[in-house]
Amino acid sequence: MATILVTDDAAFMRMQLKDILTKLGHEIVGEAENGRLAVEKSAELNPDLITMDITMPEMGGVEAVREIKKHNPDAKIIMCSAMGQQGMVLEAIQAGAKDFIVKPFTAERIEEAVTKVL
Amino acid sequence: MSLSTRETSKHITILLNGTLTSLKSVIPIGHEIERPRLLQTPLKLEYGVLIGITGDVKGKLILSGKPSTFGTIGTSMFGMELEGDMLESFSGELGNMIAGKLATSIYEEQVEIDITYPTVLQGKTMVSGYNKAILVSAWFADCGEMEIYVLLD
Numbered sequence: 001m002a003t004i005l006v007t008d009d010a011a012f013m014r015m016q017l018k019d020i021l022t023k024l025g026h027e028i029v030g031e032a033e034n035g036r037l038a039v040e041k042s043a044e045l046n047p048d049l050i051t052m053d054i055t056m057p058e059m060g061g062v063e064a065v066r067e068i069k070k071h072n073p074d075a076k077i078i079m080c081s082a083m084g085q086q087g088m089v090l091e092a093i094q095a096g097a098k099d100f101i102v103k104p105f106t107a108e109r110i111e112e113a114v115t116k117v118l
Numbered sequence: 119m120s121l122s123t124r125e126t127s128k129h130i131t132i133l134l135n136g137t138l139t140s141l142k143s144v145i146p147i148g149h150e151i152e153r154p155r156l157l158q159t160p161l162k163l164e165y166g167v168l169i170g171i172t173g174d175v176k177g178k179l180i181l182s183g184k185p186s187t188f189g190t191i192g193t194s195m196f197g198m199e200l201e202g203d204m205l206e207s208f209s210g211e212l213g214n215m216i217a218g219k220l221a222t223s224i225y226e227e228q229v230e231i232d233i234t235y236p237t238v239l240q241g242k243t244m245v246s247g248y249n250k251a252i253l254v255s256a257w258f259a260d261c262g263e264m265e266i267y268v269l270l271d
Contacts, residue, residue, distance in 0.1 A: 009235055010214070012207035016196065055214065055235045082211075082218025083233065085225035102222070103215050104144060104195065 002048035003029045007038040009056040020107045035064030042068045054081035062095050069096035076117050129175045133268045140219035149258045157251035162244050167213030170234035179217050180267040187262040210236035
């Protein structure tokens with residue numbers, strides 16, 4: 001079981017992710033609705049894994065990944081975004097994300113990514 | 119510098135084709151698409167989601183329909199009844215997924231765009247500030263009509 005911080009500006013998407021991850025046996029220790037909150041909650045909660053949307057108000061996901069990795073190089077982050085173009089995936093991976101899931105996702109794809117990263 | 123008519127037509131075609139491909143890919147419900155038409159009247163709607171498009175092409179994508187249409191699509195995609203705040207959030211996310219898939223599909227045609235986070239529009243709303251607007255109606259089986267507006271700035 002891993003502790004997970006879920007980041008997405010859409011409450012609906014956070015609910016979906018929480019539901020899938022909880023059913024997989026993980027514990028959701030926090031939620032963030034933008035990148036800035038994710039950076040703060042990552043430092044506060046030190047989760048085993050963070051899921052990160054890209055297009056969000058205040059601070060986007062790729063910038064948040066860079067900030068989190070700056071303070072915690074070992075942080076494990078999975079991007080979860082509607083934007084799946086090659087350039088975006090590369091930018092996220094270069095920023096330090098371990099995997100990239102394109103929305104809409106399936107529970108199986110989430111499980112595969114979490115198992116790989118943890 | 120203003121775009122030439124030829125460039126504008128090319129951008130509309132790319133956005134429109136990309137949006138329809140994206141719609142098919144994101145929403146797993148059979149649907150029929152009406153012929154696209156140029157919007158000649160002000161764009162008015164009562165419920166919908168707006169996504170800004172920046173980059174090589176600048177504009178907006180708007181999905182509009184009855185809240186119940188968005189709700190039925192959500193139920194079909196995620197197997198749960200949606201109402202209130204969750205319906206609003208899903209509507210925004212549906213716009214995000216369709217615009218995100220659009221960005222991905224047209225990237226393969228060497229057109230690079232970024233999208234803004236979604237704005238859900240509720241109540242009598244009039245949208246202005248665009249140069250051209252194309253409307254396509256999509257009829258989803260058992261869900262109703264969704265109007266898709268592609269606006270070029």
